[in-house]
Amino acid sequence: MSQTTTFEQPNTGTWDGGNEPFKASYGKLMMWFFLLSDAFTFAAFLTTYGLARHRHHAYEGTPEAFTFSTQWWPIPEKVFNAFPGFHGVDWPLAFVALMTMILILSSVTMVLAVEAGHRMDKNDVQKWLLWTILFGSMFLGCQAWEWTHFISGTDEGMKLANGSVIHGANLIVNQYGPPLFADLFFFITGFHGTHVFSGVVLLIMIFINTVNGVYHRRGHYEMVEKVGLYWHFVDLVWVFVFTFFYLV
Amino acid sequence: MASHAHHTDEFDETANLPKPQTAVIWKTFFILCGLTAIEFAFAFMMDAGSLRNAIFIGLTIFKAFYIVGEFMHLKHETKGLIWAVLIPTVLLVWLLVALLVEGTFYGESVFNYFK
Numbered sequence: 001m002s003q004t005t006t007f008e009q010p011n012t013g014t015w016d017g018g019n020e021p022f023k024a025s026y027g028k029l030m031m032w033f034f035l036l037s038d039a040f041t042f043a044a045f046l047t048t049y050g051l052a053r054h055r056h057h058a059y060e061g062t063p064e065a066f067t068f069s070t071q072w073w074p075i076p077e078k079v080f081n082a083f084p085g086f087h088g089v090d091w092p093l094a095f096v097a098l099m100t101m102i103l104i105l106s107s108v109t110m111v112l113a114v115e116a117g118h119r120m121d122k123n124d125v126q127k128w129l130l131w132t133i134l135f136g137s138m139f140l141g142c143q144a145w146e147w148t149h150f151i152s153g154t155d156e157g158m159k160l161a162n163g164s165v166i167h168g169a170n171l172i173v174n175q176y177g178p179p180l181f182a183d184l185f186f187f188i189t190g191f192h193g194t195h196v197f198s199g200v201v202l203l204i205m206i207f208i209n210t211v212n213g214v215y216h217r218r219g220h221y222e223m224v225e226k227v228g229l230y231w232h233f234v235d236l237v238w239v240f241v242f243t244f245f246y247l248v
Numbered sequence: 249m250a251s252h253a254h255h256t257d258e259f260d261e262t263a264n265l266p267k268p269q270t271a272v273i274w275k276t277f278f279i280l281c282g283l284t285a286i287e288f289a290f291a292f293m294m295d296a297g298s299l300r301n302a303i304f305i306g307l308t309i310f311k312a313f314y315i316v317g318e319f320m321h322l323k324h325e326t327k328g329l330i331w332a333v334l335i336p337t338v339l340l341v342w343l344l345v346a347l348l349v350e351g352t353f354y355g356e357s358v359f360n361y362f363k
Contacts, residue, residue, distance in 0.1 A: 022329040032329070036336055043344050050348045055355055063296075077291065093291065100284055108277045111319050115270060232319045236312055243308040247291055248301050 031226045035233045038195075042237050045188050046244055052180045068158040074177035076246045082149050096246050099142045100238065103196075106135030107235040114228045117221025122210060125221060129207045132231065136200040143193045150176075150185065185245070192241055195234045202227045276318040283311050 014021045022029060059072040066078050077092035084095070109131040116124030153168025158175040160166065166175045174182035206215075206227050215221045287307050294300045317323035322330055 021326070022332070023326050024329060029329070032333055036333060039337065040340060043340050047344055047347045047351070051351045051355060054348075054352050055359070075296070093288070097284070097288060101281070104277065104280050104284070107315065107319055108273060111273045112270065115273065229320055232315055235319075236315045239308055239311050239315065243287070243304050247287060247304050 025222060027222065027226055028229070031229045035229065038233065038237075042191070042240065045184075045191065046240065049184050049188065049244060052184060056178050056180070068176050070158075070174075070178050072177065074181060076248075079150075079176045080146075080246060082154075084145055088155060093246060095142065095146065096242065099139055099146075100242055102135050102139050102142065103235050103238050106132050106139065107232055109135060110228045110231045114221070114225050117215070117224040120216065120221070122213070122216055125210050125215075125224060126207065129203060129210060129224070133200060133203045133207060136196060136203060136231075140193065140196055140200065143189065143196075147186075147189075150182075188241055188245060192234070192237055195237065199227070199231050199234050202230065272318065276314050279314055280311055283307050283314075 010016075024032075053073055056073045057071060059066060059075055063075060063078070066075055068074060068078075080096055081090050081092040082095065083089065083091045109128045113125050113128035113132060116128055151168050151170065153166070153175045155167075157165040157167040166173055168175055169182035169185075171183055171186065172179060176182065206223055209215060209223070210221075215223060287304060290300055290303055290307075294303075316333075322333060
């Protein structure tokens, strides 16, 4: 017996099992790898946007003389210049700036909830989760308004060669430019908005669990961290959507 | 009361974990706001062009670094996890650039062929 034990010395290296080489739990690792796969989806969208944009002519005149036409890809700040309550006023990118601020703020309140979770401070976790839910819902509301405005269009619309005027955009006609511009707007911001919506649902679920003391009894608030990872990823995607759809 | 004692034990255990400080969180928030403000400044004070787009992409990568590093805490994870996330991302960016360059060329040749 003593001979066999000397031969079967257990391996204790980092990758020999029985420990956590990445010092992160299974759930957290799987969230990371899920987010990585999600990044592939959004990369596919941005690639499509780049190719579709290149396939169309760029506008070559001065920005002041810009008009909507299916001949060229629109300048984003001429499309996204509306603000709720200021009908017909030209405020380029102001509403998108507000939406960006709301989402960054929601990210901050999310980290604060995670930090409170580390301290096992149930009240603080609840408070910061509620703020995050509020900012997330506000972002969704803003997006709903933006979509409504984009779909219903401006008073001027786009004049066609036959004299008729198009107002707003859908998947087939688009007053702001080539139909593909509207399609990509709906798909990219819509896919991101779906992620925000799922995030808000997850946040409400963990908020209910926190209030019921589920995580306190479990001894850790790791679920808040996992949902936090997802929420920050949604913020990250918005940073890229903002740059490639609204700025470039 | 046994369960109550149990809770206090757990509380003590977690209190020993390295505690992230809110100062860092707010600092990151102001950096992100500042970078976004700079992006807006460039959007209105500079004419569109490749240089401006390069500046936008650079600032975006800076923002991504702060969100992933600080908010998602990746900076403070083990090296193995950092590489496991970073290497596929870098390959993904390569794929994206390659698809854009090759796809543009391919799209143009198809378009010119039927012209």
